[in-house]
Amino acid sequence: MDSNKPHFVSxxxxxxxxxxxxxxKVKEQYRSSxxxxxxxxxxxxxxxxGSSVMTLWI
Incomplete structure (x- = not known):
């Protein structure tokens, strides 16, 4: 089988x-990440x- 071609589970x-x-569990971990x-x-x-706003006020 050519490793570059996709293969499907029967x-x-x-x-x-x-x-x-x-x-x-994998889906939950992905969403959490x-x-x-x-x-x-x-x-x-x-x-x-916030830093930009504080700089303007000073």
Whole structure:
């Protein structure tokens, strides 16, 4: 099989409960990481804007 071509899991693949649970955990961790990253960006932007405003007032 050419490693550059996509391959697909056959339709005979069965999702067992362990796989479903694992996939849910992966999705939760991904969403959590996205939220944490967004909060860090917002904190940095707020700090930067706050510094700019304080400079204007001084």
């Amino acid at each position: 339709s005979a693949f069965k999702k067992d409960e362990e796989y479903i649970h694992w996939l849910q 996205q939220a944490k990253a967004a909060m860090r960006v917002n904190d940095a932007m707020t700090s930067s804007i």
